[in-house]
Amino acid sequence: MDSNRDTTGNPETTAGAVPDEHFVSQLARHHSLIRGFIGTLLPHQTDAEDVFQQTCLVLWRKWQTFDASQSFASWACGIAFYEVKNFQRVQSRDRHYFSDEVLSLIAAQQNKSLPESEQRKQALQDCIQKLDHENRKLILDCYHGPQTIQEVADQLGRSRDAIYKKLARLRLKLMDCMQQSLPSTEAGS
Amino acid sequence: MNSSSSSDNRTVQLIDALLQETISESEQMELEQILKEDADQRQLYIDYLQVHSGLASWAAETRDADPWVPQHVEPRTDSQWNASRFVLLLISSVVAATLLLSLSYYAGWSIGSGQESHIANVPETKSSEASPVASEPQTDHIALLTQAVGVEWETPRDLQAGAGLSAGWLKLKSGKIQVEMISGASVLIEGPAAIKLISPLKAFCEYGKVRASVPEQAQGFSVATSRLNVVDLGTEFTLSLDETGNGQVQVIDGKVELHAANQQQSAPPLQSLTTGEGVNFDAQGTLNELQEAIRPLIDLEELSQLAARQQEQQLSHWREQNQRLKNDPSLLAYYDFEEPSNWVRTLKNKARQPLSSATDGAIVGCQWTSGRWPDKQGLEFKRTSDRVRLQIPGEYQSLTFMAWVRIEGFDRWLSSLMLTDGFKPGNPHWQLSDKGEIILGVNTGEVKNFFSPVVLQPTDLGRWIFLVTVYDQQKREVVHYLDGDPVSHHKIEKPVPLVIGPAEIGNWRPQNHSGAHSIRSLNGRLDEFALFGRALSADEISRLYQAGKPGS
Numbered sequence: 236m237d238s239n240r241d242t243t244g245n246p247e248t249t250a251g252a253v254p255d256e257h258f259v260s261q262l263a264r265h266h267s268l269i270r271g272f273i274g275t276l277l278p279h280q281t282d283a284e285d286v287f288q289q290t291c292l293v294l295w296r297k298w299q300t301f302d303a304s305q306s307f308a309s310w311a312c313g314i315a316f317y318e319v320k321n322f323q324r325v326q327s328r329d330r331h332y333f334s335d336e337v338l339s340l341i342a343a344q345q346n347k348s349l350p351e352s353e354q355r356k357q358a359l360q361d362c363i364q365k366l367d368h369e370n371r372k373l374i375l376d377c378y379h380g381p382q383t384i385q386e387v388a389d390q391l392g393r394s395r396d397a398i399y400k401k402l403a404r405l406r407l408k409l410m411d412c413m414q415q416s417l418p419s420t421e422a423g424s
Numbered sequence: 425m426n427s428s429s430s431s432d433n434r435t436v437q438l439i440d441a442l443l444q445e446t447i448s449e450s451e452q453m454e455l456e457q458i459l460k461e462d463a464d465q466r467q468l469y470i471d472y473l474q475v476h477s478g479l480a481s482w483a484a485e486t487r488d489a490d491p492w493v494p495q496h497v498e499p500r501t502d503s504q505w506n507a508s509r510f511v512l513l514l515i516s517s518v519v520a521a522t523l524l525l526s527l528s529y530y531a532g533w534s535i536g537s538g539q540e541s542h543i544a545n546v547p548e549t550k551s552s553e554a555s556p557v558a559s560e561p562q563t564d565h566i567a568l569l570t571q572a573v574g575v576e577w578e579t580p581r582d583l584q585a586g587a588g589l590s591a592g593w594l595k596l597k598s599g600k601i602q603v604e605m606i607s608g609a610s611v612l613i614e615g616p617a618a619i620k621l622i623s624p625l626k627a628f629c630e631y632g633k634v635r636a637s638v639p640e641q642a643q644g645f646s647v648a649t650s651r652l653n654v655v656d657l658g659t660e661f662t663l664s665l666d667e668t669g670n671g672q673v674q675v676i677d678g679k680v681e682l683h684a685a686n687q688q689q690s691a692p693p694l695q696s697l698t699t700g701e702g703v704n705f706d707a708q709g710t711l712n713e714l715q716e717a718i719r720p721l722i723d724l725e726e727l728s729q730l731a732a733r734q735q736e737q738q739l740s741h742w743r744e745q746n747q748r749l750k751n752d753p754s755l756l757a758y759y760d761f762e763e764p765s766n767w768v769r770t771l772k773n774k775a776r777q778p779l780s781s782a783t784d785g786a787i788v789g790c791q792w793t794s795g796r797w798p799d800k801q802g803l804e805f806k807r808t809s810d811r812v813r814l815q816i817p818g819e820y821q822s823l824t825f826m827a828w829v830r831i832e833g834f835d836r837w838l839s840s841l842m843l844t845d846g847f848k849p850g851n852p853h854w855q856l857s858d859k860g861e862i863i864l865g866v867n868t869g870e871v872k873n874f875f876s877p878v879v880l881q882p883t884d885l886g887r888w889i890f891l892v893t894v895y896d897q898q899k900r901e902v903v904h905y906l907d908g909d910p911v912s913h914h915k916i917e918k919p920v921p922l923v924i925g926p927a928e929i930g931n932w933r934p935q936n937h938s939g940a941h942s943i944r945s946l947n948g949r950l951d952e953f954a955l956f957g958r959a960l961s962a963d964e965i966s967r968l969y970q971a972g973k974p975g976s
Contacts, residue, residue: 248682267478270477270481271474271477271478271481274473274474274476274478275473275477278473279443279445283477293878309427321877321885324911324912325879325906325909325969331442331447331452333456333459334456334458337456337460339460339464339468340459340460341459341469341470344467344470345468345470348470354479355474357479358784359475359479359482363479363482374479375483377483378479378483378485379486380483381620381628381650382650383630385668386650386667386669386707390707399440399444402865403436403440406475406479408470409475410472413471413475414471414502424511
């Protein structure tokens with residue numbers, strides 16, 4: 236991609252695609268999968284959100300290079316992976332990030348299970364609905380709300396640490412719930 | 425199915441520490457090691473993080489129905505509806521981004537249309553016609569950052585005065601900023617603070633100190649907190665809120681209404697306050713009248729004085745560095761744009777031992793203007809004829825290009841930083857694409873272009889940025905830097921010595937007027953430019969940035 240044979244030194248253009256209906260419907264179908272894929276590589280929500288936005292733009296720009304015989308999900312995740320790496324290179328200052336090696340391992344392992352991601356998303360939704368109201372509200376407040384975890388804790392008269400522990404338990408519970416509801420694919424891994 | 429997925433599992437503990445940002449260096453290494461070696465633990469990590477990120481999406485979709493977020497539709501809770509609404513939002517944001525990128529005449533920022541031979545002459549791109557809502561230009565900026573003094577941002581990327589702001593968080597650990605909303609409301613914020621801009625008439629304050637001046641045009645501007653909405657009916661109030669949710673509101677001039685956070689603005693207010701009046705409130709929402717006036721927050725005049733003082737300090741800091749830099753024996757050309765008067769048409773090469781007098785730059789067309797600071801000179805490149813001509817003799821194994829530049833708009837696909845006349849073997853072309861990529865092109869017999877990723881965003885237009893590109897033959901790599909940080913590394917497959925000869929800053933003279941992309945003039949300002957006959961290290965570049973950056 237870096238070079239071409241134009242002797243006037245004109246870099247080759249890769250842009251020019253217009254998001255057509257097909258693109259929009261593909262993106263709409265797969266957005267949560269792509270967002271989830273990025274989320275496993277970048278644990279911090281704000282980072283993941285930034286990279287997700289950027290990835291959507293890049294996907295659109297590169298849409299013309301998409302080969303329709305390919306899977307959109309794996310094409311998109313491949314591009315998302317490079318966006319994550321770029322992001323880390325540019326921003327790695329005050330947060331801990333994984334090395335490229337570990338990132339590649341995580342991405343590769345995830346790629347194998349991309350086809351089931353739709354079921355997993357549905358399973359998670361179902362499991363969240365099984366939680367009681369109080370726990371659902373806690374997740375809402377902690378994951379997306381105007382308050383800090385400290386504020387949530389104060390309101391409930393608990394310590395911040397207790398809230399973090401509670402969230403960790405809820406995540407494990409949801410993970411177990413999901414695994415029970417999904418057909419076991421590869422036992423033991 | 426995974427018996428190891430309990431909370432006393434070490435991997436889970438480490439992941440939790442990672443999510444809480446309390447993970448230590450050694451724990452991070454431990455987690456890395458586990459994930460590297462054990463595929464089962466890696467699967468556990470993936471499953472756990474997928475739950476985490478799934479919860480974040482679920483919460484975002486559900487919570488977007490909060491009362492302080494402007495709503496077009498009635499909030500509902502069933503997940504089917506939420507999912508489709510999220511998709512709509514997503515699509516509209518992609519479409520909005522499309523517009524932002526494609527409407528070049530509006531934002532000064534365009535995409536390459538892919539129709540190579542016409543770009544230079546056709547100002548608008550055609551892509552907008554195809555998207556359904558593309559009938560009018562859009563920008564997502566709802567405010568402008570007009571001052572920033574002594575700011576330490578909590579976000580990874582520094583914002584500087586001049587930057588356009590979209591809806592979203594402004595988080596500062598310390599310092600003071602002024603934000604002008606496009607509605608006309610002007611807001612001073614003192615850190616530590618976390619403020620979310622929601623719309624031109626609405627902001628949310630998690631904590632921090634805010635002083636809002638609201639002219640008649642922006643009446644109704646409101647600052648929400650988790651407890652109270654403060655609605656300004658003209659003209660000025662202060663709000664200060666600590667991290668526990670306790671705070672104060674005081675009216676400096678005019679009238680404000682306090683509403684409960686969960687109420688619509690049309691509901692009757694909890695209380696109205698007029699000039700001089702104020703209240704204390706706490707996390708439970710209890711309101712108490714202020715017995716004595718609190719110290720008003722900083723005002724605009726003080727902030728401007730602080731900003732001027734800071735600018736003086738930064739400028740003198742830069743001048744010290746500038747003196748040191750001139751002594752670098754590897755400098756081929758160094759223009760600091762500090763000339764004795766504004767009628768001078770020669771840009772003096774300030775390197776201690778210039779190679780020849782031809783390395784002085786001849787100014788063609790450009791106007792003198794101010795640079796990074798009001799007291800620093802700079803040159804404005806505006807017309808397609810504007811340029812600085814120079815000639816650099818010799819052949820170099822490695823080169824470093826460095827420039828402080830303020831891009832006003834990407835008028836065409838390629839914008840010149842420094843290009844050799846024509847493009848003969850060994851010639852380098854240093855330029856920017858309208859997508860925001862930094863490009864070093866080298867003629868190695870064939871054409872090799874080293875593209876950075878898209879690093880410049882529409883918010884970077886109008887602010888001073890520091891660009892460096894290193895061609896390092898010893899390490900066989902090209903590295904692009906933005907604001908002192910490396911943004912991309914590229915391997916040099918076929919190293920050739922670089923030759924410059926006759927060249928131009930801010931423009932290009934094609935050897936035989938081929939037509940395609942023959943206009944590459946820069947739209948912007950330059951106030952420092954250097955060319956080194958060696959590869960500068962990342963440390964050196966970071967130091968140059970620190971000493972030269974214009975703000976805080």
